[in-house]
Amino acid sequence: MTRVSTDWQGNDLFSLDHADECFRNALRRVATYLNSGANRLCSLDWLKQNDDCLARIFEQNGLDDQLIDYFVSNRPEGIRGAARPPDDVRAEHEFYGRFQFQKRRKPDRMHVTFTSTEAFREWGLQRLHPPATDIKALVDLFDEDPVKAFSQAYTNYLVKNYWHNTVHSLLQKINELNFHEFGGDARYDSDFAADNIANILLLRAYGCVINCRGRISLANSDICRRVFALNRCNRVFAERAIRRNEDQDPLAKFQERSWRFRRQVANALSAELLCRGAAVSDIAVYLTGGIAKRKDNRGGYYHTGSVVIRLNQIYINTGIPPYLEDSSDLERPQKRLATIRKNQHMRVADILSHTATRYASILSNDSGAREYAEQSLSMLETKLKFW
Structure with a gap:
């Protein structure tokens, strides 16, 4: 255990090691959705399982090696030297990670790689906090087993973050190399769409049914609200804004x-x-x-x-x-x-x-x-x- 969050009681229990497993949990959910369907390696039914069960399914089927990779980049490409730059430089130039989506064969599959920066990984842990919610099941979970609760919440947060970036990259064709070309209204419209689609895919990543005609059962609505309540657990982007010191x-x-x-x-x-x-x-x-x-x-x-x-x-x-x-x-x-x-x-x-x-x-x-x-x-x- 190498570093702990300072935003919640019992903080000596949740470390960067726990956080790294949350990054992998989130990748498994994204990869499951992308590789589900006829003659594919995964089933959408798996997404109804909790994170531990999904991890076991991946282990039993040898899917971690086939579908996901997670890395942490010590320094961005092209920057040399051991000295860590000031936080405002890290916030501006060394914050966003990189996704890579590869279509691979034998068997046919979409492989997902996420390379996180040190800044996103560390600050994300520092700004992890209990979600403000009155949903009794979540309140009880954080009281009874805070490590399990924070693991679920942080995985959930990362799933949506992954989906947002996936929409930018695969659907909108906006990535870390060309994003500076899309400012002003183009930035606004792309983020409105990416946030909305990421919300849809977040629910899909937990096995939820999406309804659009204005009707939904109380049970399904409660499940959706639980997913979104868990998602409000991190202020890493607020941390970046503070450290950018614009x-x-x-x-x-x-x-x-x-x-x-x-x-x-x-x-x-x-x-x-x-x-x-x-x-x-x-x-x-x-x-x-x-x-x-x-x-x-x-x-x-x-x-x-x-x-x-x-x-x-x-x-x-x-x-x-x-x-x-x-x-x-x-x-x-x-x-x-x-x-x-x-x-x-x-x-x-x-x-x-x-x-x-x-x-x-x-x-x-x-x-x-x-x-x-x-x-x-x-x-x-x-x-x-x-x-």
């Missing part, structure tokens, strides 16, 4: 904060709709109005408009303004930061409730919307076979 002007910081709010809303709404049996293949979040300077003593900027949602080409104006106070300014009193985060959570919840209710009504009353949802999801899942 020297942005106030307006640029506000614009970036606006984008992060839009993405937060889109991701949370995607998950909520899946839990309500109303999966969408298309989602985006916009802000009407514009940016204006505050005239009171707080200074800074605010947004004059409201939040607009696009779901399967249907536009819904929520009439609710965004909440764009800065919750990352560590110079503010902790009590104020806690209030900001609480207010932002409540604002997002209001937007989700309003939008999900409106979309449910549309599905209920518009057979064309139901047919579009079903057909577009079917077409998306055809594309998600990847090979």
Whole structure:
């Protein structure tokens, strides 16, 4: 055991060794999905098993060697020397890992390799935390067996991270070599799509059924909510943002904060709709109005408009303004930061409730919307076979 998380009691029990097994667990789930179907090596039924059972299935069938590889890169290619660079350099240039997908023969299969950076591996462990949830089974699990609970949560988190990057790489053809060519609106649209599809694939990676016509059984909804609740267990990207120490002007910081709010809303709404049996293949979040300077003593900027949602080409104006106070300014009193985060959570919840209710009504009353949802999801899942 080489390094422990500092964010939870009993932290001497969960190390980088445990984390490395979570990386492998997540790869097994991705590889199982990619290699399932007629005349393939895996079965989708395996995904209903817990991580330990899936690992045993792989061991019994010799599939680790055939389907997955996991490595940790000490330094990015092209950089020499033993000295570790400052954290802001690591955050900017040595954070993102690399995926490789290879079609291999005898037997035919898709082999998945993930090479993590030291920064992503270490900071991910440092910022591992218990998910905020009122689901009794999860609360009890973290109380009774925290190592098992954190293993499940971190594996879940990595599965979605893997899927997000898989969508970028295999579906959108955006990778570590060309991502800088896709800034501005292209970045926003690609991330809206990747987050939504990753949510769909996250549920599929745990054997869940995806519904899109606005109906779902209570049991299936509860399973979906459990999967998404476990996923909210890590702030590694917040850690990266802190260590990047970007020297942005106030307006640029506000614009970036606006984008992060839009993405937060889109991701949370995607998950909520899946839990309500109303999966969408298309989602985006916009802000009407514009940016204006505050005239009171707080200074800074605010947004004059409201939040607009696009779901399967249907536009819904929520009439609710965004909440764009800065919750990352560590110079503010902790009590104020806690209030900001609480207010932002409540604002997002209001937007989700309003939008999900409106979309449910549309599905209920518009057979064309139901047919579009079903057909577009079917077409998306055809594309998600990847090979």
